[in-house]
Amino acid sequence: MRLSRQVIDAVQRLVTATVDQRTASWGLATVTAVNGxxxxDISTPRGPVASVRRLKSYSTPAVNDVVKVSRNSDGNWIVDGALA
Known part of the structure; x- marks a missing residue:
């Protein structure tokens, strides 16, 4: 039995998305709003993420700050701090 190209592509997308969701990672983001x-709120290459907790060492966040962010395997985000 020969699998169609569409089925192969769909399986590949599903596997890639599943692995990506379960992988911890870090990256850069831009602060788009500071909440009280x-x-x-941040803008990442994956899209916007609202209400991300920040480390206490990042005590004076400002809109347009470029920040280092981490995401764990459950998909939770944290802002580690601003870049100089």
Whole structure:
């Protein structure tokens, strides 16, 4: 039995997405809003993420700050701090 190209492509996309979701990673983002509850909204290459907790060492966040962010395997984000 020969699998169609569409089925092969669909399986490959599913596997890639599954592995990507379960992998911890870090990257850069831009702060788009500072919230009063200790969180910031960020813009990442994956898209916008709202209400991300920040480390206490990043005590004075500002809109347009470029920040280092981490994402764990469950998909939770944290802002580690701003770049100089």
């Amino acid at each position: 509850n200790g969180t910031v």
